[in-house]
Amino acid sequence: MTTQWLVAIGVALAIGCAASFFFLTFQRRRDETAAGIVALSAISWRGFIGMVLQALRRRGYVQVVDQEEASGDRDYVLERDGGRWILSCKHGATYVLGRNAVQALSSEVLLKNAVGGLLVTQGRIDAEARNIAARQRVGLLDGPTLWPELRDLMPAGEFEAIRARTGLLARRRVLLGWLFALLAGVATFLAMPAVETEAPGATLDTPSADVGGAPVRIEAPPHAPIETQRADLVRALGTLPAVQRAVWATGSTLQVYLERVDDKASVDAICAQVLRQPDLTSSRLQLTPPAGSDQATRFLQCRSF
Structure with missing residues (x-):
């Protein structure tokens, strides 16, 4: 309540x-x-x-x-x-x-x-x-x-x-008094500001103001090392159905072997995984079709700067 x-x-x-x-x-x-x-x-x-x-x-x-x-x-x-x-x-x-x-x-x-x-x-x-x-x-x-x-x-x-007469009059006045009390209670409820109850165990972290009035700088969480991000991206791409395998050809080029390099849904799924790694979003993708395929190798960037 x-x-x-x-x-x-x-x-x-x-x-x-x-x-x-x-x-x-x-x-x-x-x-x-x-x-x-x-x-x-x-x-x-x-x-x-x-x-x-x-x-x-x-x-x-x-x-x-x-x-x-x-x-x-x-x-x-x-x-x-x-x-x-x-x-x-x-x-x-x-x-x-x-x-x-x-x-x-x-x-x-x-x-x-x-x-x-x-x-x-x-x-x-x-x-x-x-x-x-x-x-x-x-x-x-x-x-x-x-x-x-x-x-x-x-x-x-x-x-x-x-x-008997005065008792009846008193009871009528009591009834009017309770009606007024009900109206006063409703008015009090409406006049009070709503107070949100915080869930048990929940805490609200608010940065405390500096005594001197200086702005508070909130640091972003540190990124994982780039090598870790590369390894995580290779593992994530390996879980996609259309991807046969993925390897880093160079430090900035990721070679991805696909059944169909022109399949937009597969390309979008690959880019979604790339964009999850903050230091690899501008990496170049080399989409390679299977050997003997009449498809041409395709190069692209999910995000360019």
Whole structure:
């Protein structure tokens, strides 16, 4: 497997796994919280305050004043560890509570000589109100922090429906994430230069550049001695069917005995052997017919200079 494939598969897996983790964890919790806040806003005031009081009871708060009025954003007095706390609820996801809401609850705490206050809403509490609340012993619970406290107190089946919807949305996003990862892997594969894999054991000999920048001279392999070339040529010609024998008449003339000196195919085969010997290519050939033949002896050179 080439480097291109390995890198492309690695990119696709990294993006796909990261997308799956993000959409199935962080994004799904955000979607669930947003859907939960909408569901809480649809609950009646009496149902909402009942859920809040039940959630705070698990924290150790106990209601000491029971107000039965179902209308209006009434304050409730709670007790924990011998100290009294004032609970103020704002029912509605559209609320954006600021410093005024915190200061009003802080004044109520002082008026009733309570330990602190709790400000609860499905909406949002801005940063200025949070800074003031931190200095005045006012606890805050808005949408993102309120939903984890109340989700298991939702009416039967509603929380499961929210989880089913957000789970389906998360799986769709994961699928889109893997499709994007596949495209990214293909793009990475196409963008990378092709790398040829060298066969095992093969080596590439490249002349190293001289430090001074001088050109590198590649020497040709040495020729065999001319006598060796002559002997090799005689042996090679002896293997040709049309050649009876071949001898060197002089140092530059090779006498070849043939059946037919005018046979072009035989002459071409002889020249092919002559041209294989680098120092004999200009040798003169004496093509001699058999004794008693009416053919004339023929002289030629396979290569002339």
